[in-house]
Amino acid sequence: MKETGSARNGEQAITARDEYRLDESARTDAAQDSVLEHAATGTNVAGLRTALGSYATGVCIVTTTTAEGAPIGLTVNSFNSVSLEPPLVLFSLALRAMSLPIFQQAEHFAINLLSRKQTALSQRFAKPLADRWAGVAYQTGRDSGCPLLPDSLAVFECARHAVHEGGDHIIIVGEVRRLHWTGNAEPLVYLRGQYGHFQPESD
Numbered sequence: 001m002k003e004t005g006s007a008r009n010g011e012q013a014i015t016a017r018d019e020y021r022l023d024e025s026a027r028t029d030a031a032q033d034s035v036l037e038h039a040a041t042g043t044n045v046a047g048l049r050t051a052l053g054s055y056a057t058g059v060c061i062v063t064t065t066t067a068e069g070a071p072i073g074l075t076v077n078s079f080n081s082v083s084l085e086p087p088l089v090l091f092s093l094a095l096r097a098m099s100l101p102i103f104q105q106a107e108h109f110a111i112n113l114l115s116r117k118q119t120a121l122s123q124r125f126a127k128p129l130a131d132r133w134a135g136v137a138y139q140t141g142r143d144s145g146c147p148l149l150p151d152s153l154a155v156f157e158c159a160r161h162a163v164h165e166g167g168d169h170i171i172i173v174g175e176v177r178r179l180h181w182t183g184n185a186e187p188l189v190y191l192r193g194q195y196g197h198f199q200p201e202s203d
């Protein structure tokens with residue numbers, strides 16, 4: 001599985017380099033103004049970040065515990081579904097995250113899918129606070145032992161399935177062992193660096 005992943009990464013790297021050469025040789029004034037015409041590698045991290053930020057996502061707080069049982073958690077929007085049978089989900093974690101060593105070791109974690117009521121919690125769990133959990137209410141997951149946040153839309157208690165390298169992130173895949181579903185509360189949405197909510201198109 002890992003070999004397939006790195007072979008695919010290799011192919012992508014070659015494609016990206018070729019694209020960069022094309023981009024350099026065929027560059028026009030119009031192309032220079034367009035994020036879409038720029039190579040995504042090397043020099044254009046800001047453009048890539050801007051383009052990726054225009055993909056609207058939900059927001060989650062991923063939680064686990066230290067070996068001593070202290071709660072750990074951070075805000076992520078890299079959550080994604082992977083497979084239904086078996087039930088697999090993933091998120092990616094920055095190599096620079098303080099919680100990286102704990103998640104790398106963790107046998108279990110929980111993904112709390114946030115509702116619109118939890119904007120302040122999302123902001124709190126994205127800041128480098130000394131005591132992120134002070135005053136934060138949570139329950140302990142029966143299967144995972146991880147902190148579960150009330151008012152979440154859904155919570156997935158997971159057992160670690162795989163950890164993959166992913167550039168400046170690692171990709172953590174979990175097998176869902178228990179699902180908590182609280183109904184149709186309003187989701188918290190994140191787009192272009194801002195929180196918002198979902199407004200369905202009227203017919």
Ligand SMILES: Cc1cc2nc3c(=O)[nH]c(=O)nc-3n(C[C@H](O)[C@H](O)[C@H](O)COP(=O)(O)O)c2cc1C
Nearest residue numbers: 074075076077078092093094097098099126127128
């Ligand atoms: C909406 C939003 C989404 C985020 N998504 C991720 C993510 O997917 N992966 C990640 O590593 N950091 C993500 N972050 C940044 C972390 O929440 C932030 O760096 C946090 O302080 C890391 O905590 P730690 O250093 O205690 O591990 C996100 C931040 C916000 C506001």
